Amino acid sequence: MPRQVDHADRRRRIAEAVCRLADERGLEGVTLRDVAARAEVSMGAVQRCFRTKEEMLLFAVRHIGDRVVERVGARTPGGPARSAAAALGHAAAEVALLGEEHRAEARVWLAFVAQAAVSEPLAASLKADYAALQEMFTRLVAEAGESVAHARRPDPSHEARTLLALTDGLTAQVLIGHLAPEQAREVLHRHLAGLWERPEGPPPDAPGER
Template sequence: MPRQVDHEGRRRLIAEAVCRLADERGLEGVTLRDVAARARVSMGAVQRCFSTKDEMLAFTLDHVGERIGERVRARVVRAPAQSAASALGHAATEVSLLDPVHRAEARVWLAFVAQAAVSPELTRTLRTNYAALEEVFTHLIAEGGADAGGGADVDAQREARTLLALADGLTAHVLIDHLTHDEALGVLDAHLSALWQRLTGSPS
């Protein structure tokens, strides 16, 4: 019998190859031929998985976003007894990709963000990923306000969008060494502390 091919597994294998190449040379240096070589599959195998390079890049961006999203969800549900404030802090730290072990992932993510500015397909994928993260942040901020008995004047969705934008900005600033890891964490912690002060109605 002919050998069965795990197409989804192969697509993820190819996506990982795209990530490694993008980390090394940016998306402009990613070619189908190089991806095939890095993934150790034939050009035909790549073309059977993806009809175009844009489709391959969109899948890879979704793959990276899914990986980040899984870590966020794991931090949120790992300790069910944790407060919404603690869960939001963990989630925002994951999204910011501040941990040195995520430096390569940060380079890849920002390469895709830049490319999405001129690629409608990547734009759609990126917006879907951001929408999912925004939903998690909004839920945690609203929950935190309800738990604290305050937050009536706080727009949870707007605060979630602000936090998401801050996280992306910190990713870039750490990546180019404008901020150190600890300095970026300090900025994030200060923002979150001010947010929870508003939610609880405590003085700043």
Template sequence: MPRQVDHEERRRRIAEAVCALIDEQGLEGVNLRDVATRAEVSMGAVQRCFRTKEEMLRFALGHIGRRVTERAHGRVVASPAQSAASMVGHVVGEVALLGDEHRAEARIWLAFLAAAAVDPALAAGLRTSYADLEGLLARLVAEASPALDARREARTLLALADGLTGHVLIGHRTAAEAADLLHAHLAGLWGTART
């Protein structure tokens, strides 16, 4: 009897391999042979899952975006008793990828961000991830402070998180300095009494 193949699991495994290669060598270092080797599947299996390298990269981008978004949503669900203002801080902290444990994701995300500047398909994938995160942040900001323009503040927080991610990766700021900047911005947003 032929073995059943979990195609979605295989696609996720391939996406993980793509992300690992991007982390080590950048987007230009991703090739079919290395992806197959890293994912421990045949080149034919990779080609059956993805018709082109571009399709594979788009899936890997969505995969990394979903991981970050799911973690951000998880922070909200895991602590429903927290104030909305606290949850905003936790979500933005997840998105900024400042922790050592998220450094590889930060490098991968920024590699995709740079490539998306000249690749409309990757740019569309990034816009989807940002829209999901912006929606979550806007809901939390509106709950925390109805007087604020929640959508504008959500956009600002995402831009700040991305900027801090880049600053930490290139060594312009330490992770602790970036976290302090993020907390200072949030303190200003809520007023010092709410920090």
């Protein structure tokens, strides 16, 4: 009998090969031939999984996004709403890819972001990923706002957009060496802690009170 092929496993192996090559050479150095060799499959097998290089790259960037989301889920505490603030911190740290073990993912992710500036299909895929992350941050900010004892209630949608932009910026700054990972974690920690602090001083005048 012919051997059964696990197509999902093969596509995953190809995606991981794409990521390794992109980390070493950049996306311009990713070829179907080299991907096949790195994944230990034939050129024909790669072409049966993906009709074009762009289709292969789209799957690879989704593969990275799925891994990040999986790690976020694994580190997000369950239980009552009082854990939501901790869950938000864990999620933001994972999305920022600050750990040394995630440095290769960070390099590949930013390579995809740069390529998306000139590739509409890749840009559409990344926008969908960012939308999903923003939705997750919005939910966690809202849950944490209900559970932390404080007077301030930040706007979840606004804070989610800000946090997503912050994590993306920290990824880049750690990657190029502008910030050390510990400094980036401190920036992230201070930002999150500030969400629940009551602003000091008297409130600003309401419109028309002057």
